[in-house]
Amino acid sequence: MAKRIVTAxxxxxxxxxxxxxxxxAKDNIEILGVGVxxxxxxxxxxxxxMDQAKQSIATSVREAQRISGMHIDSVYVGVTGRHITSVNNRGVVAIPRDDRLVRPQDLKRVLSAARGVPVPEGKQVLHAIPRSYALDGQEMVKQPVGMHGSRLDVETHIITASITSIQNLVKCIRSIGIDVEDLVLEPLASAEAVLTPEERETGVIMAxxxxxxxxxxxxxxxxxxxTGVIPVxxxxxxxxxxxxxGLPFEIAxxxxxxxxxxxxxxxxxxTAQVGIENGHSASQRRLCQIISSRMEELLQLIITEMPTSDYRSLAPCGLVxxxxxxxxxxxxxxxxxxxxxPVRIGRPLSTGIYGISDILSDPxxxxxxxxVLWQVEGKKGSEISLKRHGIRGAIANLFRRLFGA
Ligand SMILES: Nc1ncnc2c1ncn2[C@@H]1O[C@H](COP(=O)(O)OP(=O)(O)OP(=O)(O)O)[C@@H](O)[C@H]1O
Ligand SMILES: [Mg+2]
Structure with a gap:
């Protein structure tokens, strides 16, 4: 079976x-290398x-190339930060033809209607993900093309992101000679790796x-x-x-x-004391107390971020x-x-993933x-056009199309 190389x-x-x-295949993924x-x-x-970020990215890419023996020329990239906002929005269109058959162009029309949320200045839509469709009021339709009806509704999850934050990230990666093929919101990528289909169906919160x-x-x-991002x-x-x-950050x-x-x-x-190099020590009880209260605050923030106060009914499968x-x-x-x-820790490794993958069992x-899984699943990429402008960009894009380079 043909195999393809996927990089991120x-x-x-x-x-x-x-x-x-x-x-x-979806259940046959060999990890050739991870560079950290x-x-x-x-x-x-x-x-x-930018300079520091470029250095870190270049070091990690070099390491991944060395371990895998592959040359990396384009990647999928994760996006996060407090500039991310999300909203669910509905779109509706009429199916005007006599046969009332929903065609791909109707799907396009309804999705573009749902995308029409006001986007604040300096932001753009990163993802517009259809959640579910309704045909003539009948909810929970997953794939309306080929079905009949006179009114098509879609509910979409719209994620917006700051244009400049994304531009800076993309620029860092391109400046080391690697093209950005697509962008994925990080919580969506993490969810791909740690949630089960049952949890997604029943309702789950991932943090x-x-x-x-x-x-x-x-x-x-x-x-x-x-979706949401908390800057803590x-x-x-x-x-x-x-x-x-009263400890230096690195020791803490x-x-x-x-x-x-x-x-x-x-x-x-x-009286229990814990110590580490250079004679630094601290009360273990105090250490654990400080961390516990900070984590309690963070867990409360996760709940505050929920779109409803009844988070237990929203997510019967609990928190991952x-x-x-x-x-x-x-x-x-x-x-x-x-x-x-219910709470569990989500570890990214699952069956069907093998190779140099030990590190991936760490959450x-x-x-x-x-x-990687986002690409393997063939999920739709971001709404942002990553086409390169100017003559160099045009040549690079031409080569990419002709030779897949
Ligand atoms: N055993 C551990 N106990 C407590 N914290 C840990 C442990 N191992 C790692 N961490 C913490 O995990 C954090 C790094 O996590 P991770 O690698 O997921 O972050 P990141 O992807 O680099 O950052 P971000 O996604 O926020 O941009 C660090 O703050 C580190 O202190
Ligand atoms: Mg991270």
Missing amino acids: IDVGTTKVATIVASVK APSTGLHKGIVVN DIGGGTTDIAVFKSGSIYH AGYQVTSDLSIGL EKMKKKYSSVAPELEIEE LTGGTSNLPGLTELAEALLRM AYATTLGL
Whole structure:
């Protein structure tokens, strides 16, 4: 069976991860390489220093090329940041012909009607994802083309993003000689990697708690219902520790990863001290208290971000936590006790994915693998035109079309 090479870059706030996969079928994906580099030049998911971001991206790409033995020339890229907003909008059109048969052009018309939400200046539509259709009032139609009716409705999930944030990210990647094939909102990519079809159908909240942002996706009736980005994640936890315990940031980060737990029932002796290089030490009880209260706040923020206060009925399958910060021991128990709903940790690896893939069992790589799965599933890309302008762009696009290069 023919195989194709799929590549993506997850430009995170703490790490940049480039992934190269060889795809034979949806359940036959060989990971050829993942290149990871510490991220610099990003703040809360957006580029704030182009030169530094470029360096980090280039290092991660070089590493992925070295491990996979493949040359990377174009990639899918994840997008996140507090500039992201989302809304559900309906569109409606009449099917005017005598046969009342819904044709592909009717689908196009209704989708374009639904896309007509007011977009604030400086923003543009990143994704417009049809959730479900209705024909003559009959709801829950998944694929209306070929069916008959005189009125076609669609409900769409519209995601908007800041034009400049996206331009800066795309520019960083192109400046190292790699083309951006498409963009995917990061929570949608992470959800691809960690949610089951049953959870999406019944209703589930996914939160990817990374370094700079907590990316949220809510699924209901098999499709995306809500997306959001909270500009608080692991970085702020470390920052609080550093201030609260009077430790340098890097030491606080190491202590967090090595000694922390947020399990609600955990008993820690008052005198217990934990230490790390250069004689830095701290009370373990205090360390865990600071992290627990920050995580409780963050879990509340996730719930505040929900489109309804009745989040338990919205998501009977509960909350799936992923992203690097979901490695915190005791987080599942803390979240279950606080939110009184089922909670599990979403790990990106699943059956049918093999190769140099050990690293992908860490939830920090949910977005990275998700960007590959988004392409494998053949999901529609972003609404943003990434065509390159000018003579160089035209030549590059021509070569791409002719030779797939
Ligand atoms: N064992 C651990 N315990 C607590 N926190 C951890 C652990 N391992 C990783 N983290 C935290 O995970 C965060 C990084 O997660 P991740 O790699 O998902 O972020 P990112 O993708 O770079 O950032 P973002 O998606 O927010 O832009 C860091 O803040 C790090 O401290
Ligand atoms: Mg991330």
